[in-house]
Amino acid sequence: MLTLNSFGIMKILVCISKTPDTTAKIAFTQNNTKFATDGVQWIINPYDEWYALVRAIELKEKDPSTVIHLITVGAADAEPIIRKALALGGDEAIRVNADSHDSFYIASQIAAIAKDGNYDLIFTGKETIDYNGSSIGGMVAELLDLPYISLATKFDLGGTTATVVREIEGGEETDSVSLPVVVSCQKGVAEQRIPNMKGIMSARTKPLKVVEPAAVEPLTNVVSFELPPAKAGVKLVPADNPEELIRLLHEEAKAF
Amino acid sequence: MSVLVFIDHSEGHVKKASLEALSYGAALAGQLGTTAEGIILGTVTEDLAALGKYGVKKIHQLAQESLNHLDAQVYARIIAEAAVATGANVLIFSNNLSGKAVAPRVAVRLKAGLVSGAVALPNISNGFVVKKNVFSGKAFANISLNSPIKIVSLNPNAFAPKAGEGQAAVAALSIQAGTAKVKVVSATQATGQVPLTEAEIVVSGGRGLKGPENWGMIEELAKLLGAATACSRPVADAHWRPHNEHVGQTGIAIAPNLYIAIGISGAIQHLAGVNRSKVIAVINKDPEAPFFKAADYGIVGDAFEVVPKLIQAVKKLKGIA
Ligand SMILES: Cc1cc2nc3c(=O)[nH]c(=O)nc-3n(C[C@H](O)[C@H](O)[C@H](O)COP(=O)(O)OP(=O)(O)OC[C@H]3O[C@@H](n4cnc5c(N)ncnc54)[C@H](O)[C@@H]3O)c2cc1C
Numbered sequence: 001m002l003t004l005n006s007f008g009i010m011k012i013l014v015c016i017s018k019t020p021d022t023t024a025k026i027a028f029t030q031n032n033t034k035f036a037t038d039g040v041q042w043i044i045n046p047y048d049e050w051y052a053l054v055r056a057i058e059l060k061e062k063d064p065s066t067v068i069h070l071i072t073v074g075a076a077d078a079e080p081i082i083r084k085a086l087a088l089g090g091d092e093a094i095r096v097n098a099d100s101h102d103s104f105y106i107a108s109q110i111a112a113i114a115k116d117g118n119y120d121l122i123f124t125g126k127e128t129i130d131y132n133g134s135s136i137g138g139m140v141a142e143l144l145d146l147p148y149i150s151l152a153t154k155f156d157l158g159g160t161t162a163t164v165v166r167e168i169e170g171g172e173e174t175d176s177v178s179l180p181v182v183v184s185c186q187k188g189v190a191e192q193r194i195p196n197m198k199g200i201m202s203a204r205t206k207p208l209k210v211v212e213p214a215a216v217e218p219l220t221n222v223v224s225f226e227l228p229p230a231k232a233g234v235k236l237v238p239a240d241n242p243e244e245l246i247r248l249l250h251e252e253a254k255a256f
Numbered sequence: 257m258s259v260l261v262f263i264d265h266s267e268g269h270v271k272k273a274s275l276e277a278l279s280y281g282a283a284l285a286g287q288l289g290t291t292a293e294g295i296i297l298g299t300v301t302e303d304l305a306a307l308g309k310y311g312v313k314k315i316h317q318l319a320q321e322s323l324n325h326l327d328a329q330v331y332a333r334i335i336a337e338a339a340v341a342t343g344a345n346v347l348i349f350s351n352n353l354s355g356k357a358v359a360p361r362v363a364v365r366l367k368a369g370l371v372s373g374a375v376a377l378p379n380i381s382n383g384f385v386v387k388k389n390v391f392s393g394k395a396f397a398n399i400s401l402n403s404p405i406k407i408v409s410l411n412p413n414a415f416a417p418k419a420g421e422g423q424a425a426v427a428a429l430s431i432q433a434g435t436a437k438v439k440v441v442s443a444t445q446a447t448g449q450v451p452l453t454e455a456e457i458v459v460s461g462g463r464g465l466k467g468p469e470n471w472g473m474i475e476e477l478a479k480l481l482g483a484a485t486a487c488s489r490p491v492a493d494a495h496w497r498p499h500n501e502h503v504g505q506t507g508i509a510i511a512p513n514l515y516i517a518i519g520i521s522g523a524i525q526h527l528a529g530v531n532r533s534k535v536i537a538v539i540n541k542d543p544e545a546p547f548f549k550a551a552d553y554g555i556v557g558d559a560f561e562v563v564p565k566l567i568q569a570v571k572k573l574k575g576i577a
Contacts, residue, residue, distance in 0.1 A: 020391075022392075022505050022506075022524065022525045022528070023524050023525075026391045026394040026395050028395075046505075046506050047506070050506075102369070103360070103370065103372075104363065104364070104369070104370070107360075107364070129391070129392050129505055129506075129528075130390060130391055130392075131390055132372075132373055132388075132389060132390055132391075132392060132509070133370075133372050133373070134351075134356045134360075134372055134373075135356070135359070135360035135363070135370060135372055136360075137360070138328060138356070138357065138358070138359070138360030138361045138364075139360045139361070139363065139364050141328075141329070141361065142329075142332060142360065142361040142364035142365060143364055147328075147329055147436075147437040147438045148328050148329065148357070148361065149328075149438060150328065150353070150356055150357040151353060151356065151357075153499065163441070167353055167500065168266075168326070168353055168354070168443065169264065169266050169271060169352055169353050169354055169451065170266060170267075170445050170446055170449075170451045171266075171443060171444050171445035171446050172443070172444055172500075173325070173440055173442070173443040173444075174440070174441040174442045174443070175438045175439065175440055175441060176438070176439045176441050177437060177438045177439065178437070181438075187492075187499050187502065187506065187507065188499055218402075219363075219367070219368065219369035219370070219401065219402060219403040220369040220370070220371065220399050220400060220401050220402060220403075221399070221400050221402065222397050222398070222399055222400075223385055223397075223398040223399065223400050224397070224398045225390070225395055225396065225397050225398075226387075226395065226396045226397075226398070227394075227395050227396075228393075228394075228395070228396065228531070228532075231549075231550060231551075231552065232552070234538070234548050234549070234551040234552060234553065234554045235552065235553050235554070236548075236553075236554050236555070236556065237553065237554070237555050238555075239555050239556060239557030239558070239561070239562060242555060242557075242562050242565040242566045242569060243565065243568075243569040243572075245537060245553055245555055245566065245569075246566060246569040246570055246573060247569075247573075248553055249514065249535070249537060249553065250573060253514070253535045253552065253553070255457065255513050255514035255534070255535045256456075256457060256481055256482075256513075256514065
């Protein structure tokens, strides 16, 4: 189990995932079993970058003794992404050298690193925009027996107590929790930033440690992918007769 | 062997998403030749036995008021213990905000494979394969769960609740609730509004509406249709509307029966959050707006002229004024 690190220095671990760009064409190969990566641009998962990482950087700006580690579970082709993240901020990065399997596998790798890292805070993004699992944070927390605050929209620190606003069904909740804690971040936690030249230059020399994965059996696997059926095409209603749209939605589409 | 369905509630009421999960669990139990049961932590004002009409035979309840605030760690421990005690080998959650907080923790405790965002019943003809939404609504993946215990987290609005006949037996769980490490300082519920992820109809506005002062007609149309309101990202970024209305790839993903997009261009990142809507109607003054390619119905026209007429038409249809 994690305990608060005793050096009085805040240590933050930010989980970073590599995802296809939001405009990437989604297609599959090998009999619909693999994502077609040809021509795909890769980015830092937006939630990890805009919210989790930027909030960690803001905390370090307030208290420069803060140490930020980034972690990604991925093959060598994830390195440009982790360097991009380091260009925004963070002191060093860890890459667990493994092809990504299921959420449980990834969470287990992160927990294995975090267990010995004395982190006070572990940040993840709300979900990845490719797998849409939203489960890494909760799994990491359970593996480490830590509290988990999901879908935070605000995060503040006072000493070793965090005050977090999170989205709940139909509203929001303000929570107070002693560190260490795992938090998944979404819009509101921070504002997106653009890396500057100084950041990009310094990222090149920041330590990037590659570690071999822990032996973990994934519990699920992808059998195949499918694309949604194509739409039949739009039925246009003349602008001077909007009543017709209501009639069609009501009688033809039976939408209400 | 049984299917255990997590029942989420707030303000004394069982969530609609949980009725979907109950129906899904019951249908799955039918496939597997076993029975479905429910588990609820905390207290509600409605009659739990009546949930039997969704096909569950028994509901396990830990009726402690302290559990009315969902704490992921506390909940996960109780649910995992209950799953073991009741011999459940499949657990069903709704993939709503509560499910996202709790299901991953339960999965770790039970060493159970988890599929979050399921959109259909599992295919059990060869193993246990669940279709889930991936790439932000742009594709589906069929995921095989290979562990003895399996957890499926069902996307809201993906499976219609089916009410029939029947009463469930309600049994008290004898599990220690435990204390939460997270202290809830305050909680606010947006009352009187339809929650976005549960809404069957969503009326959404974009930058084409020019400013927050023009949202009156969006709200009026939404109210008449019993719909929730949503918006595009720049609208939320400019604080014309609250952040929790932002739909899309980096906002909330929704799948209502009807999505009405007004003054929204239909950028790929916007579509990623709404493309699972069953019917999409688009109102945009630009005939080249990409949204028309993803739409079922459309009007090429000025929102400020079209929407008031839509409001009149709905009023007429509903016999108001
Ligand atoms: C990484 C990334 C993630 C993103 N995530 C999201 C996301 O989650 N959600 C999201 O929405 N966007 C997202 N975006 C932004 C997205 O690319 C678009 O910029 C955004 O959706 C545009 O919003 P809009 O349609 O409201 O505005 P605009 O693109 O400005 O479109 C306004 C539309 O209104 C129409 N219009 C103007 N006046 C009228 C009128 N009087 N009557 C009728 N129609 C009118 C115009 O013809 C136009 O089509 C993301 C972008 C990036 C790069």
